């Protein structure tokens with residue numbers, strides 16, 4: 001290619017490989033799980049509760065159980081019919097709270113029908129709340145105190161620190177304000193001394209606000225909503241979205257960010273699949289291992 005043409009070629013972002021990062025984290029977790037098991041005579045235990053038969057949730061729950069066993073933990077899987085009553089679901093959570101072999105409890109979301117997910121989350125013992133969604137853990141995070149942090153935002157932060165190093169002073173925007181991702185993500189970035197904007201469905205001139213950010217975390221759940229020409233040159237983009245779409249007659253999984261155009265402007269970007277998703281599973285393992293150490297009164301291993 002002629003030199004002039006090469007200079008005009010748009011830059012392409014580095015791909016942030018969540019699968020590789022999760023694999024490395026998994027090796028370190030497995031090592032601490034082995035230490036825990038040797039020390040206490042039992043393996044850390046993770047209980048995952050699935051209500052109903054949503055195909056995507058079934059896949060995620062199966063992956064969580066498989067990964068827990070792979071890393072040397074005990075996995076307890078509870079599958080309830082979608083007709084289960086709120087009282088029976090709460091009774092299962094109470095039994096898991098009281099079970100000493102269980103260090104972590106996760107109820108797969110969303111719950112079907114009229115089941116009240118917030119009531120279920122609030123019923124989980126905060127020390128076993130490996131999803132980090134209990135208001136007590138959310139409060140610890142907002143207060144800068146040690147607790148358990150929601151898996152997806154924790155995974156996003158690990159990827160950001162690995163890609164950027166020190167985040168201090170950077171302008172970050174979090175698009176989406178769910179309790180699962182947006183809100184804890186903003187708190188984590190604030191704790192890293194970022195200047196954080198939280199955007200949502202009522203935000204005015206989203207494109208301009210995204211265009212000012214050094215870090216963009218997209219967690220709106222709307223396929224390819226964030227366009228490449230919104231992204232500031234050299235920004236780092238973390239895409240939490242996973243939407244199934246049909247493109248050219250084929251089923252595809254896409255994120256909240258238009259990957260092709262965004263990767264012409266960003267310095268680094270997570271792909272979908274293979275970015276944030278694998279980190280969500282591995283940070284759940286991280287939290288379960290951490291909860292086990294804390295419940296046993298052992299010093300917490302630091303992993304990030």
Ligand SMILES: Nc1nc2c(c(=O)[nH]1)N[C@@H](CN(C=O)c1ccc(C(=O)N[C@@H](CCC(=O)O)C(=O)O)cc1)CN2
Nearest residue numbers: 060107108109110131151152273274275277278280281
């Ligand atoms: N109680 C919870 N419920 C839900 C959570 C959660 O953190 N806690 N998060 C999501 C679903 N989720 C885990 O539960 C999850 C989503 C996606 C992936 C993942 O690895 N995705 C792959 C693509 C997989 C595919 O092809 O479908 C990827 O992005 O590479 C893992 C876990 C909602 N519910």
